[in-house]
Each structure stands twice: as structure tokens, then as C-alpha cells.
Amino acid sequence: MFETLLASLGVGSAKIDLILDKPYVTAGEKVTGKIIVKGGSTEQTIEGLSVNFKMESHQAANLNKITEKIAAISISEEPFTVQPDEIKTFPFHFTCPNHIPFSSISTKYFFDSDLEILRGIDSHDRDYIKVLPTGMTKLFLDGLDLLGFKPKWEALTPEQGRWGQIIHFQPTTHFAGKFNQVAFYLQPGTSDQELEFYYDFIMKVTEDHGALFELFHLNEKEGKYTFTADEISSPEQAKIKIEALIKSSLLHT
Known part of the structure; x- marks a missing residue:
């Protein structure tokens, strides 16, 4: 008892x-x-x-x-x-x-x-x-890893009944010293045939032009991009496509 x-x-x-x-x-x-x-x-x-x-x-x-x-x-x-x-x-x-x-x-x-x-x-x-992660999201993240990008901050944001993921990355090898921030917004698993994402790249600038560039966001490049399954069918292909996107942003900033 x-x-x-x-x-x-x-x-x-x-x-x-x-x-x-x-x-x-x-x-x-x-x-x-x-x-x-x-x-x-x-x-x-x-x-x-x-x-x-x-x-x-x-x-x-x-x-x-x-x-x-x-x-x-x-x-x-x-x-x-x-x-x-x-x-x-x-x-x-x-x-x-x-x-x-x-x-x-x-x-x-x-x-x-x-x-x-x-x-x-x-x-x-x-x-x-x-x-x-699975599918194209995994390949995309593997490509970023091959470029030496390591996640340093991450949080979620609601959109259309799902959670999207915002991840800030730190460059450690490729592009090291060129960015204050590299961020991607992803919605994992939305498609097996394409990966649609938003990006936000904030480049480092010299002290001589830093205030002016930051005031007018001249050091910032943001936009939306889509990779197809044919374009990133492997981590190595993902690395090449991401690198090309980032280099294009550097040239046009």
C-alpha cells in the first residue's frame, strides 16, 4: 500500500x-x-x-x-x-x-x-x-562547404504555412576577408527539380569609402536565384555555380 x-x-x-x-x-x-x-x-x-x-x-x-x-x-x-x-x-x-x-x-x-x-x-x-538536409538543399550546402563557408548564425521565418531558413555564413578560405556577411534564405524540400533561394552579400570596403558605401548600400548585393537539378547534380557542380554567382556579385558592386 x-x-x-x-x-x-x-x-x-x-x-x-x-x-x-x-x-x-x-x-x-x-x-x-x-x-x-x-x-x-x-x-x-x-x-x-x-x-x-x-x-x-x-x-x-x-x-x-x-x-x-x-x-x-x-x-x-x-x-x-x-x-x-x-x-x-x-x-x-x-x-x-x-x-x-x-x-x-x-x-x-x-x-x-x-x-x-x-x-x-x-x-x-x-x-x-x-x-x-536532402536533395538539392544538401547539394547546395555541400557546395558552400567546399567553398569554405561555415554557418555562424541561423533562424527561421514563417512563409505560406512553412518555416523558411535564414543562414549567415562565414568565409574561411575562398572569399575570406571580402565579406561582412553572406546570407541565404532557403525553403528546404520545396522541389526536387529546382532550388529557389534569396541571397544577401555584404562586402567589406576600405575605410576611405566605408561610410559612403554603407550609407547608400553600395557594398550590398541581394537578389533571388534558382538552380536547376541539371545545374547542381553534385557538390562540385554546386560549388562552381555558387562561386560564379558570388564573383558576379563582386564585379557588379
């Missing part, structure tokens, strides 16, 4: 543990693993077992923190009983949506597992997973 009372307060209660087969997933592909429910010090009735897939990030406009539920995954809706120290295992699988931002500096994903205990305190488990 005393153990039942303690379990109702969360002491010696049943616990949940989600174990993922891999700590990462490519957008659009399947996540697999298992959920382990371990009984506590007394028999307990489990009313439900579910997992929420959530995203946390920051909004570009005001840098406010965002936490959003992407999907709810029901594992068991039927009540069941777990005995003291008993271990029950449930298979876990979930297909990661394709049209979500990829994991980056600010954007993180996690599974929030919930074990609903009758007349007790629910048990929770949080497991982070990295969502990798």
Missing part, C-alpha cells in the same frame, strides 16, 4: 526510455528504434503511450524561441498493466517529414515520449535527433 502511494507521487514509478537506432535521419526517411517501459516498485496501469516529434529554434524577426510540435505518434492507445520491474518493449518507427528545416545552429529536433500512468505522475523521455 505504501509503495502504491509513493508510485502515485512518482517515486518508484514506471519509466519510459526511447532508444533510437541512429541519432540522425535524412528528411523524408524513416526513424527506427524501440521504446522500453520498465515497471517500478508496484503494479501500475498505463493508459497510453505516445511520442511527440518537436522542433525548437528561434524566429528571425525577433529572436524569440520557438517550440513546435511537428507530429504526434501513437504507440499504444489500449490500457495495459506493468508489473514491478517488468520490462515491456515496443517497436518505434516514424517517417520524418520532407518539408521541414534541417538541423542547424539554432534549429534542433527531439522526440518527447509520454507514458500516461493511471493515478500517477506521467513519465517522460526526451531524445534529440539531427535532421539532415
Whole structure:
């Protein structure tokens, strides 16, 4: 009786543990693993077992923190009983949506597992997973990496019911010392045949002309561009196309 009372307060209660087969997933592909429910010090009735897939990030406009539920995954809706120290295992699988931002500096994903205990305190488990970009978005980012651009700031902005991603990059090899800022705005997974993006390049200028250039934004080049699947079918091709775009911007600034 005393153990039942303690379990109702969360002491010696049943616990949940989600174990993922891999700590990462490519957008659009399947996540697999298992959920382990371990009984506590007394028999307990489990009313439900579910997992929420959530995203946390920051909004570009005001840098406010965002936490959003992407999907709810029901594992068991039927009540069941777990005995003291008993271990029950449930298979876990979930297909990661394709049209979500990829994991980056600010954007993180996690599974929030919930074990609903009758007349007790629910048990929770949080497991982070990295969502990798896919398709043309991945090739584009690989091309930037080959050029030595490393992400230094990232946030999300809402557009047409989806989150777009704004990423600022720092040049480390190619174009090092030529920019104050290189930024791209992407909407991951919008098309398999083309990648449409906005860019904003702010070049460094000499002290003699710095104030004048900044006043009239003469050192800034922004616009919209589209790469087709034929143009960037590999990271190397993406590198060449991005490099050409940036060099063209330098020449016309």
C-alpha cells in the first residue's frame, strides 16, 4: 500500500526510455528504434503511450524561441498493466517529414515520449535527433562547404504555412576577408527539380569609402536565384555555380 502511494507521487514509478537506432535521419526517411517501459516498485496501469516529434529554434524577426510540435505518434492507445520491474518493449518507427528545416545552429529536433500512468505522475523521455538536409538543399550546402563557408548564425521565418531558413555564413578560405556577411534564405524540400533561394552579400570596403558605401548600400548585393537539378547534380557542380554567382556579385558592386 505504501509503495502504491509513493508510485502515485512518482517515486518508484514506471519509466519510459526511447532508444533510437541512429541519432540522425535524412528528411523524408524513416526513424527506427524501440521504446522500453520498465515497471517500478508496484503494479501500475498505463493508459497510453505516445511520442511527440518537436522542433525548437528561434524566429528571425525577433529572436524569440520557438517550440513546435511537428507530429504526434501513437504507440499504444489500449490500457495495459506493468508489473514491478517488468520490462515491456515496443517497436518505434516514424517517417520524418520532407518539408521541414534541417538541423542547424539554432534549429534542433527531439522526440518527447509520454507514458500516461493511471493515478500517477506521467513519465517522460526526451531524445534529440539531427535532421539532415536532402536533395538539392544538401547539394547546395555541400557546395558552400567546399567553398569554405561555415554557418555562424541561423533562424527561421514563417512563409505560406512553412518555416523558411535564414543562414549567415562565414568565409574561411575562398572569399575570406571580402565579406561582412553572406546570407541565404532557403525553403528546404520545396522541389526536387529546382532550388529557389534569396541571397544577401555584404562586402567589406576600405575605410576611405566605408561610410559612403554603407550609407547608400553600395557594398550590398541581394537578389533571388534558382538552380536547376541539371545545374547542381553534385557538390562540385554546386560549388562552381555558387562561386560564379558570388564573383558576379563582386564585379557588379
